Amino acid sequence: MASEVTYNVLSFDDLDGWAADDHAAAFTTFLNTCKDMKDPDWESVCAFAKSGPDPRDFFELLFRPVLIEDGQDAMFTGYFEPELDGSLTPTDRYKYPVYKMPLEARQNRPWLPRRDILESGVMNNRDLVIAYVDDPVELFFLQIQGSGRIRLPEGRAIRVGYRGSNGHNYRSIGQELVRRGVYEAHQVSAEVIKNWVRRNPLDGQELLYYNPSYVFFREVSEVPADKGPLGAMNRSITRMRSIAVDPKYIPLGAPVWIEKAGKVPLHRLMIAQDTGSAIKGSQRADVFFGTGDEAGREAGTLRDPGRLMVLLPIQRAYALLPESAI
Template identity: 70%
Template sequence: MAAFILMAGSAAMSETTLKILSFEELDGWAEDDHEAARQVFLNTCIDFDEPDWQVLCGAATGIKDARNFFELLFRPVLIEDGAPGLFTGYFEPELDGARRPGGPYRYPVYKMPPEARNVTRWLTRREIETSGVMSGRGLEIAWIDDPVELFFLQIQGSGRIRLQDGSHIRVGYGGANGHPYRSIGVELVRRGIYSAHQVSAQVIKNWVRRNPTDGPELLRHNDSFVFFRTVNRVSPEKGPLGAMNRSITTMRSVAVDPKFTPLGAPVWLEKDGEIPLRRLMIAQDTGSAIKGAQRADVFFGTGEEAGRAAGRLKDEGRMIVLFPIQRAYAMLPEPVL
């Protein structure tokens, strides 16, 4: 179908194009496991407030043909804002730690101090780590044996801490200091240490560990600092909590920009590269670096293997959002007379 220019009042959407597609135009649609996507959709659709989404959530319960459900009640909508599609991966780290400091466990995972909640922008990463402002206040959730892994835990925003007795502490995003995220990989490229195609999470980790003086200074280039909270209500076998405060699902949950894609909506992802994907996922999370109509972050699961796979994903492609039929057509602007 023809593309339309959205005329919504939001500045973020003012130059965005919208195109309603048919399901036949979705490459690989017929071969996907639509039932797996339906189960993930049910996990968060109960939180929808809008009546049309609520109706679809009710209809999704107890059906026998998941593909038929999506095809009958949704329409695929391609939303573009002029930027090419970019799809990356994220995961839930698993770190070794202890409830109390001692031995190698010297690096604290902090709760957010009350005064940081009351300001738009608090201390920088450097100031938090070097001023002693956090000491002696009981803000430590646990202690980690590796400051580099702790830094990447903050980038991911959630994770599990594996204790010496085999138990775990699950932590989730608890707030931030209000400073914008500054990419360590981009800084390494700017300094001429690596070229852009060489940079990955593992490359950054290795460089920081090889440089005991310059490495910590590189991490402090990123002024942003993330605080955590303990997540007790999620069982270990389930995924971490996403932005909808529900567990997310490996390779079926995706982080999106909610300015363009409603949280809880089904999204169809098409990309090639080392990890080709043609898959129906559910938009259940967000991220500070996930900005734009065609920007998405695929959840790869928990642990080191998931982290390696997620770190390899950086490809172009396209993402199509599935909207309730009436909502999809209502998004089209009125014709200009």
């Protein structure tokens, strides 16, 4: 039985670290997507944002923090934009294809699971390859991240973004390694999983097949190299200011105050500009750490508790409360 969703409108004084944050940085990230928010409540605040208000005053005057709880514990993880080595043509080194989405995968839900896509030959000779990369494990994690860059031998790079999936539910191979007793939960990270798969190529391939979900890509090289990858709102996301959320609870484009606990606490105003297949629940968020290997190492170790509050336009915030609470 699903837990009841509760709403609690807070004040900005309730947000730990609010006064010390860089509100201007969050405001700039907010402006990147507010023009795409079409609800009247959001259109009015975005219209005011264009007038150039003081960022902190803007958020405090027009919004209220709302704590939305659905009975699940809060969880923060991280994601990043990986960089892979690849080629536009297959070679002995570059032989693992990054696929476009076939028509059947859009029409049939769910479509074939991961194993069948890669072993049945259904993708062959159909002009569905964007590029070939040199590492099937990195390709698997590219699918988890949903976007990335592929460095070509001549020095340039192409960017790929999420196009769609085969419709199967995501299954965590990290959790499967824990279930098998290979690792304890606290030991698992993306790098640990990658190294285990490489040390155990046959069992490793079977472990990758444990996740039946398969992601297809599209080329998005029109995005400038100095900008982040495209998020779910089809706009570039920003390192350490953009998060992925569950849009069932948090509107895409909304400011979100996070209070991440753990070894390195993070209290910061972020903007909900992305989604993810594993991001489910009102207190679930994925923090975007940027591009490249270092960002990947930082993101891969993040799995911390805390809480998050979505900033909603004042009328919308109070409309969520039961009449007895107003």
